[in-house]
Amino acid sequence: MPEPFRNAPFRSETAKDDLHRYLHGARDALRFKIDGLDELDARRSLTATGLSLLGLVHHTAVCAAEYFGVVFDRPFPEPTPDVEADPHADFVVPPEVSLEQALAYVDRAWAHADATIEALDLDTEGTVPWWSGPRAQVTLHQALVHMIAEAHRHAGHADVLREGLDGTAGLRPDSTNLPEGMDWAEHVARVDRVAHEAADRSVGPTA
Template identity: 30%
Template sequence: MTMTHPATTPSTPSTDAGADAHGERADLLQTLAHHREFLRLTTRDLTDEQAGRRTTVSELCLGGLIKHVASVERSWVDFILEGPEVMGDWNNMTEEDLARRADEFRMLPGETLTGVLENYAEVARRTEEVVGMLPDLSVSRPLPPAPWYKPGTQWSMRRVLLHIIAETAQHAGHADIIRESLDGARSMG
């Protein structure tokens, strides 16, 4: 049986960034939460089958986009906590690595929209917790090896958080197009 899911399953955790509850840290986390909600909103009232359906020429589906954004956010928070080694060397990805990455963009057999949304909410809670405990957003780390990063490039924790926000906002826009193609519903505009 395919179930219909509400848009807000589950909701974004509230921002509590300690001493910076009304400063830059809170602004960044609130902006991220705002774009997460736009992304989640594209799945309102959909069945699992609809969340996994491709509606454009791309390989993207709504459930897969949320899986991908959650995975990217989780990876960058791991980077914040553990450094570039945790992300691996993108220059040496195998076919198996690429296939696993491609699976992030689709709903696989047995996956449900509820499960995807619950995982995304857990990732969001962890991100807020980690960002809330960072002593300084200006601390930098070298980026992992990848063909799209100039060797030796470093990002501050602030820049990492801005990257997560940009990734979420970009894919929320993709999701809005996919949803409109699916059934005419729009979450933005």
């Protein structure tokens, strides 16, 4: 796993540093959610729409490579999945590509994105060829905001998938962001009890 960005000062010197730190936070969270998994659990579908943990990690990295590559005329030097031919191509890593190889590709895609972010000013303009009309013209600032939203959305997906897979929960290994000493069975029972009580109240008394 690449050196995490989490050790950077919480309050950065520039707006770009702040945005970059939040993007790295999502990236680190996504990578944490795949740590320790074997090929099957990393790749297998965990939802009715085929989401897998490796799929989420790979998709988000490919998006980063494109938004901080093609958009600013700094193309990622490796092939990216053809999502025009197959809209879900970036969510499914071919079986001949090992998990280790897939994650190395993810790290290189993110490194390429980092290099673009570090090299350009926030007001640098680019073009998103898969967007239409005036909205296709963006700045690095807009691309960063877009990818922060994208990456954190998928980190949330990964949180739920990993917890359902083997019970692993929390933000990252050194800070779970979960309260200590919780009796999770009691908490789950409480949540369900409140839900049933609220449902009963909404129905009202029966005649």
